[in-house]
Amino acid sequence: MNNLRDRRxxxxxxxxxxxxxxxxxxxxxxxxxxxxxxxxxxxSPRTFFNYYPNKQAAILGQPPKLDRDAGQxxxxxDQPLVGDILRLLAQMLGDDPLDRTIMSMIKQVVDRTPExxxxxxxxxxxxxxxxxxxxxxxxxxxxxxxxMLIAELSTHALSNAVHSWVADDRMTVDCVLGxxxxxxxxxxxLLVAGVKSTERSCG
Amino acid sequence: MNNLRDRRxxxxxxxxxxxxxxxxxxxxxxxxxxxxxxxxxxxSPRTFFNYYPNKQAAILGQPPKLDRDAGQxxxxxDQPLVGDILRLLAQMLGDDPLDRTIMSMIKQVVDRTPExxxxxxxxxxxxxxxxxxxxxxxxxxxxxxxxMLIAELSTHALSNAVHSWVADDRMTVDCVLGxxxxxxxxxxxLLVAGVKSTERSCG
DNA sequence: CACATAAATGCATACTGTGCAATATTTGCT
DNA sequence: AGCAAATATTGCACAGTATGCATTTATGTG
Numbered sequence: 503m504n505n506l507r508d509r510r511x512x513x514x515x516x517x518x519x520x521x522x523x524x525x526x527x528x529x530x531x532x533x534x535x536x537x538x539x540x541x542x543x544x545x546s547p548r549t550f551f552n553y554y555p556n557k558q559a560a561i562l563g564q565p566p567k568l569d570r571d572a573g574q575x576x577x578x579x580d581q582p583l584v585g586d587i588l589r590l591l592a593q594m595l596g597d598d599p600l601d602r603t604i605m606s607m608i609k610q611v612v613d614r615t616p617e618x619x620x621x622x623x624x625x626x627x628x629x630x631x632x633x634x635x636x637x638x639x640x641x642x643x644x645x646x647x648x649x650m651l652i653a654e655l656s657t658h659a660l661s662n663a664v665h666s667w668v669a670d671d672r673m674t675v676d677c678v679l680g681x682x683x684x685x686x687x688x689x690x691x692l693l694v695a696g697v698k699s700t701e702r703s704c705g
Numbered sequence: 706m707n708n709l710r711d712r713r714x715x716x717x718x719x720x721x722x723x724x725x726x727x728x729x730x731x732x733x734x735x736x737x738x739x740x741x742x743x744x745x746x747x748x749s750p751r752t753f754f755n756y757y758p759n760k761q762a763a764i765l766g767q768p769p770k771l772d773r774d775a776g777q778x779x780x781x782x783d784q785p786l787v788g789d790i791l792r793l794l795a796q797m798l799g800d801d802p803l804d805r806t807i808m809s810m811i812k813q814v815v816d817r818t819p820e821x822x823x824x825x826x827x828x829x830x831x832x833x834x835x836x837x838x839x840x841x842x843x844x845x846x847x848x849x850x851x852x853m854l855i856a857e858l859s860t861h862a863l864s865n866a867v868h869s870w871v872a873d874d875r876m877t878v879d880c881v882l883g884x885x886x887x888x889x890x891x892x893x894x895l896l897v898a899g900v901k902s903t904e905r906s907c908g
Numbered sequence: 909c910a911c912a913t914a915a916a917t918g919c920a921t922a923c924t925g926t927g928c929a930a931t932a933t934t935t936g937c938t
Numbered sequence: 939a940g941c942a943a944a945t946a947t948t949g950c951a952c953a954g955t956a957t958g959c960a961t962t963t964a965t966g967t968g
Contacts, residue, residue: 507934507945514946535923546948551925582899620827627823641895647865648891651858655892658857662850688851689858690896692844693889696785710914710965717915738954749917754956 515553515563518543522560523607531561531615558621561611565625566598568632577639584686587656588679590633595675605668626657633657659685718756718766721746725763726810734764734818761824764814768828769801771835780842787889790859791882793836798878808871826864833860862888 521543526534536557540550554560572593579586612618634653641649663681667673724746729737739760743753757763775796782789815821837856844852866884870876 510934511946536925537923548926548949549947552947556925583895584900620823620830623830624823624827627826645891647862647888648895650865651861651888651892652895654861655854655858658854659850662853685850685854686896687900688848689854690893690900692786692851692855693893694897697787697890697893713965714915739956740954751918751957752916755916759956 514545518545518550518553518560519563519604520607522557523604523611526561526611527607527614531557531611531618558618561608561618562621562625563604565628566594566600568594568629569597570632570635572597573632573636576636579640583640583652584683584690587633587652587686588683590636591656591660591682592675592679594629595678599675600664600667602668602671605664609665609668623658623661626661630654630657655686655689656682659689717748721748721753721756721763722766722807723810725760726807726814729764729814730810730817734814734821761821764811764821765824765828766807768831769797769803771797771832772800773835773838775800776835776839779839782843786855787886787893790836790855790889791886793839794859794863794885795878795882797832798881802878803867803870805871805874808867812868812871829860829864833857836860858889858892859885862892 518539522534522539525539525542528534529538534557536550537547539557539560540547543550550560568590573590576586576590608622612622630653633656634650637649637653638646659682660678662685663678666681667675667678721742725737725742728742728745731737732741737760739753740750742760742763743750746753753763771793776793779789779793811825815825833856836859837853840852840855841849862885863881865888866881869884870878870881
């Protein structure tokens with residue numbers, strides 16, 4: 503079976519990530535060389551690059567993945583959109599629960615090293631893309647931009663909510679999703695305030 | 706006056722950017738070394754890094770800047786939010802008009818090199834941050850997340866609209882803003898569809 | 909013109925990331 | 939257990955990225 507090897511591989515990936523986080527928190531991102539991280543993880547410098555393409559990837563590890571196939575129901579649902587998005591996110595977080603310790607360390611690193619913030623944002627991109635694809639299938643091809651924007655919005659709202667979750671031990675996953683809903687609802691309210699209708703002039 | 710020197714400096718920065726875009730479009734992003742770009746721009750390899758901190762920055766040049774000070778009116782306006790955001794963006798595009806040729810080349814590069822797409826996204830971040838600050842001042846400190854999300858949404862919608870503008874010579878800046886409004890309005894409509902009210906459970 | 913300032917350059921150097929080949933380890937199978 | 943195939947780890951060489959520092963060159967000012 504591949505299973506055993508795969509488990510070891512994932513464990514090593516996690517080990518390297520934690521080593522990277524430890525070293526970076528100890529001496530700072532700039533000073534943390536890949537060699538130092540490899541030493542901390544007790545692997546050869548070369549092996550480091552067998553697991554992660556670069557230092558940043560090692561810090562982030564692999565972000566949770568939204569399974570496109572497991573979201574077939576989403577495309578044809580006639581329930582309210584926001585509720586369905588929340589169900590998708592719940593599904594994803596259930597499949598691949600976040601590790602509060604790791605997330606907390608990542609947050610510390612990003613806080614100390616603001617130039618890494620965009621990187622952290624980027625790590626959401628795979629999820630954003632998957633969600634965007636599902637939304638596109640649901641909304642239709644003439645709503646490509648809207649699908650992308652709502653996907654962005656949803657993943658960023660999730661990111662915000664996860665930030666709160668990291669900072670508060672008592673918070674449950676349900677609360678995270680509640681926060682996401684709250685944000686999306688408020689955004690909707692802000693956007694429609696005072697709007698009559700959209701007239702298109704060109705394009 | 707510094708003014709003359711400054712103009713030369715900005716011109717050199719533009720020259721280097723165009724050289725970078727030419728080289729990258731000719732031989733691809735991966736194969737385009739900083740040395741080759743410096744040669745194309747007829748400067749020494751070392752000088753390249755006096756102008757841009759890295760290759761990516763040279764390709765993007767400096768993205769348009771949203772002047773926080775010029776947006777004081779925004780914070781206290783009682784007009785509809787979306788309309789005010791559009792006025793801000795119009796102001797910004799008026800101050801610092803985009804170059805269609807450059808944008809078109811950037812688009813070609815990003816199309817050929819998908820791994821650069823996040824980079825392009827990042828280049829919007831400064832604008833997003835400025836807009837987010839203005840929104841925060843307007844919405845109040847208890848709407849921090851909403852301010853960030855609406856800022857994201859607006860700049861991404863702008864990015865989408867600019868994509869269309871690049872592809873269509875006849876499109877004017879007004880049309881770009883019209884597209885932004887259209888997207889924001891539609892997002893609002895999608896988000897509020899079927900929503901009764903937000904009940905908060907925790908946090 | 910001569911001086912002060914800023915820009916451009918050359919050189920040395922640390923670090924990143926990749927390809928390749930050699931070695932070691934694990935796995936499936938008998 | 940023992941063998942062969944697959945997979946993982948490692949060392950080495952090397953191209954490229956980026957920075958610091960000292961030096962040279964160009965430019966604007968009086």
